[in-house]
Amino acid sequence: MSEHSPMDSREPLLRIAKRDALPFWKNWAIRLAAVVLALLVCAVVVYATVKLSPLKVYAAMWSGAFGTVRRSWVTVRDAMLLLCVGIGLAPAFKMRFWNIGAEGQILIGGIVTAACMIYWGNSMPTSLLLVVMFLVSALAGAVWGFIPAFFRARWNTNETLFTLMMNYVAIQLTSFFVSKWEHPIGSNSVGIINIDTRAGWFPTLFGQQYALNVIIVLCLTLFVFFYLRSSKHGYEIAVVGESERTAQYIGLNVKTIVMRTMLLSGAICGVSGFIAVSGVSHTISTVTANGRGFTAIIVAWLAKFNAFVMVLISFLIVFLERGASEIASQFNLSEYAAKILTGIILFFIIGSEFFINYRIILRGRKEKKSSCSK
Amino acid sequence: MMKKLLALLLALTMVFAFAACTTDEGNNEENNGEANNGETNGEGTESALKIGVILLHDESIGYDFAHMQGIRTACETLGIDWNDNSQVIWKYNIGEDESCHSAAVDLVDQGCNVIISDSYGHQSYMTLAASENPDVQFLIATGDTAAVDPYDNTHNFFTHTFESRYVSGVVGGMKLAEMIEEGVLTDANYNEDGTIKIGYVGAYPYAEVVSGYTAFYLGVKSVVDNVKMDVTYTNSWADATAEQQAAEALLARGCCLISQHADSTGGPAAIEAAVQNGAVCYYVGYNIDMLTVAPTAILTSAQNNWAVYYTYALGLAQQGKAAEIDVDWARGYSDGANMISTLGDSCAEGTAEKVAEVEAAIKDGTLQVFDTDTFTVDGQKVESYTFNSSTMNSDYSAVLYEGQDYETIENGAFAESVFRSAPYFDLRIDGIVELS
Numbered sequence: 001m002s003e004h005s006p007m008d009s010r011e012p013l014l015r016i017a018k019r020d021a022l023p024f025w026k027n028w029a030i031r032l033a034a035v036v037l038a039l040l041v042c043a044v045v046v047y048a049t050v051k052l053s054p055l056k057v058y059a060a061m062w063s064g065a066f067g068t069v070r071r072s073w074v075t076v077r078d079a080m081l082l083l084c085v086g087i088g089l090a091p092a093f094k095m096r097f098w099n100i101g102a103e104g105q106i107l108i109g110g111i112v113t114a115a116c117m118i119y120w121g122n123s124m125p126t127s128l129l130l131v132v133m134f135l136v137s138a139l140a141g142a143v144w145g146f147i148p149a150f151f152r153a154r155w156n157t158n159e160t161l162f163t164l165m166m167n168y169v170a171i172q173l174t175s176f177f178v179s180k181w182e183h184p185i186g187s188n189s190v191g192i193i194n195i196d197t198r199a200g201w202f203p204t205l206f207g208q209q210y211a212l213n214v215i216i217v218l219c220l221t222l223f224v225f226f227y228l229r230s231s232k233h234g235y236e237i238a239v240v241g242e243s244e245r246t247a248q249y250i251g252l253n254v255k256t257i258v259m260r261t262m263l264l265s266g267a268i269c270g271v272s273g274f275i276a277v278s279g280v281s282h283t284i285s286t287v288t289a290n291g292r293g294f295t296a297i298i299v300a301w302l303a304k305f306n307a308f309v310m311v312l313i314s315f316l317i318v319f320l321e322r323g324a325s326e327i328a329s330q331f332n333l334s335e336y337a338a339k340i341l342t343g344i345i346l347f348f349i350i351g352s353e354f355f356i357n358y359r360i361i362l363r364g365r366k367e368k369k370s371s372c373s374k
Numbered sequence: 375m376m377k378k379l380l381a382l383l384l385a386l387t388m389v390f391a392f393a394a395c396t397t398d399e400g401n402n403e404e405n406n407g408e409a410n411n412g413e414t415n416g417e418g419t420e421s422a423l424k425i426g427v428i429l430l431h432d433e434s435i436g437y438d439f440a441h442m443q444g445i446r447t448a449c450e451t452l453g454i455d456w457n458d459n460s461q462v463i464w465k466y467n468i469g470e471d472e473s474c475h476s477a478a479v480d481l482v483d484q485g486c487n488v489i490i491s492d493s494y495g496h497q498s499y500m501t502l503a504a505s506e507n508p509d510v511q512f513l514i515a516t517g518d519t520a521a522v523d524p525y526d527n528t529h530n531f532f533t534h535t536f537e538s539r540y541v542s543g544v545v546g547g548m549k550l551a552e553m554i555e556e557g558v559l560t561d562a563n564y565n566e567d568g569t570i571k572i573g574y575v576g577a578y579p580y581a582e583v584v585s586g587y588t589a590f591y592l593g594v595k596s597v598v599d600n601v602k603m604d605v606t607y608t609n610s611w612a613d614a615t616a617e618q619q620a621a622e623a624l625l626a627r628g629c630c631l632i633s634q635h636a637d638s639t640g641g642p643a644a645i646e647a648a649v650q651n652g653a654v655c656y657y658v659g660y661n662i663d664m665l666t667v668a669p670t671a672i673l674t675s676a677q678n679n680w681a682v683y684y685t686y687a688l689g690l691a692q693q694g695k696a697a698e699i700d701v702d703w704a705r706g707y708s709d710g711a712n713m714i715s716t717l718g719d720s721c722a723e724g725t726a727e728k729v730a731e732v733e734a735a736i737k738d739g740t741l742q743v744f745d746t747d748t749f750t751v752d753g754q755k756v757e758s759y760t761f762n763s764s765t766m767n768s769d770y771s772a773v774l775y776e777g778q779d780y781e782t783i784e785n786g787a788f789a790e791s792v793f794r795s796a797p798y799f800d801l802r803i804d805g806i807v808e809l810s
Contacts (some may be wrong), residue, residue, distance in 0.1 A: 009752070070476075070479060070483055183765070184765040184766055185766050187494065190499040191774075192499065280472050282472070285470060285471065305714060325465075325467070329464055329466065332457065332464060334434070335466050
């Protein structure tokens, strides 16, 4: 078989091939094209199903997220919280340690924060209390992250299942403390803690209720960015993530790295529990984490663990959520209808990653670079 | 390396601090402007009523649907277009967390002067928003602190759900009597002491739920005396799967009549499926007519007619008298605020007549749901029981809002929803067992 006939039917209509690294601008052009396409498809869906003007729907989404100063701050608040969990997860996932347990780490951080507010709220100045809560929530989250890491390092247990089960333990613990601290009695909710004294609440900085949330999360973001990119630890994490055997071969202590990284990952997730309780909701309940521990996995992966891209993705996801809720409110639609749009947009964005990594070759089309060598 | 990093972090913190400083002034101005606009609107134009509604779910959940129906009916009566965003703004799927506060203040920003929330857990966030917006009236359904909190613009309301539950219990009792007569009950349906097993799917062990299932039980007992009821909790107001499993578990224990205080149709759907497979069990629903979900198993549903309250409250608001709305409103059958849904085909003969008789007796006050002659606690008749309306934490160590003591046993009955609209009947009476 020296010659191919041009109509050789064994060659598939479409083939995919791995791309070489694309230049930066091309990467983003593909992503942008994906968003534009997604908006077009959404427009068709919106018009076909509910007969609304797509432009009006998009305007509503925008207004839901950024329509007023207050809404913008709510968007910022929610994005920061999601981002905080995302940057907490990034080191673990970069190491290919499947930390599905952020939800539980957030809750544990939240529980100890709530405990501090309840028991020390009136005996400690708020500034000191905030520092204490930051530290104990980080510690609690770190412990919660460390337990599965220790078992994995010591007995090679499956971290996916272990961290997932730790979530349920944390949820049960939360239920226990909710019934212990319930206020008023019989309500099965803790209510707003220190509603009268505001002890242990994030203070209003520069006239903004959520300024401290932004400062803490952005500092953590910078820290994680440089930690992963420029520190020795970050390099070790990358090596373990690429290949554990290589890491062993070059003399890295994989067990130590896994445990150390999970301490950090858990600590940051614990701090997001502190922010969620002390800086946002001022209460603790089983929905304090509200699925952020899982959504943040998307944030971390879509951003390929780049802390700054995570900022963008967090905003995008929160924007879509707030937008969906506003569409439901303005047009009296079921929120599920609005969430279909969110789904389409996310689908396209995730799908665009495929076209960044691979290219599609049509049948009969000659490959440009390496076609002769076969 | 670490030093450089630290220096960078500090530098950036300061940058953000400055950025926050500069945006802050602009914000304040805008906020002030908005507040002023709101005030001039409120005073300048007459009856510029704008209603904001915060719902825990949307119309797919019976409880929220009942509230939506109530508000829509009230709006139609008062000539308000509930579909017009400039008159009524609906917010769906608002959790019992900070998103409730965000939604409430967002509604204030949009010019709403009356804001309604439909779930108990919204209360503390609504109260927080009320403390920040004294000119806006906050109507908090099923709440219990408006009367004792220091704010004039919070209002609680509740219907006498226990009355509907009692009547729906009578419907269940009639069916039970018929089942005994026809001999369809088996040994599995009887306890060792000869009592018949009935069941109840409750959401949480709150007074609201306790009051409701006790009323249902007493309703059944008024027709068939030898019954014992198992109560199982789902720990959620609306969890279709948990309710389905709870109903199936009760059926498996031998319960032949089940009711619920939870918001989904998971329970009746499960029992309907079992009935189709030959099980002998009937179901009494809640909130909405559940016959479409379970045409054979459902006898009726206990219902609240929220339109009565909304017509009253929004009517006052429309006349510019929103501040005069009762701080704590509770009405029942006699005002049309309670009812049961259409009787299903499975109901026993004579049920309609019996229901009419019981309803009439409740309306004219000759029948008291919690008549102390009809139940005992630890084998004793209840002669005295104190209810304290303070808002306390669970170990009674911290009082948020100071209330007072009330003697609840009046004229031979427990006076429910008299001293506070939200139920406070939390006695565990004989014949009812809480399983979980």
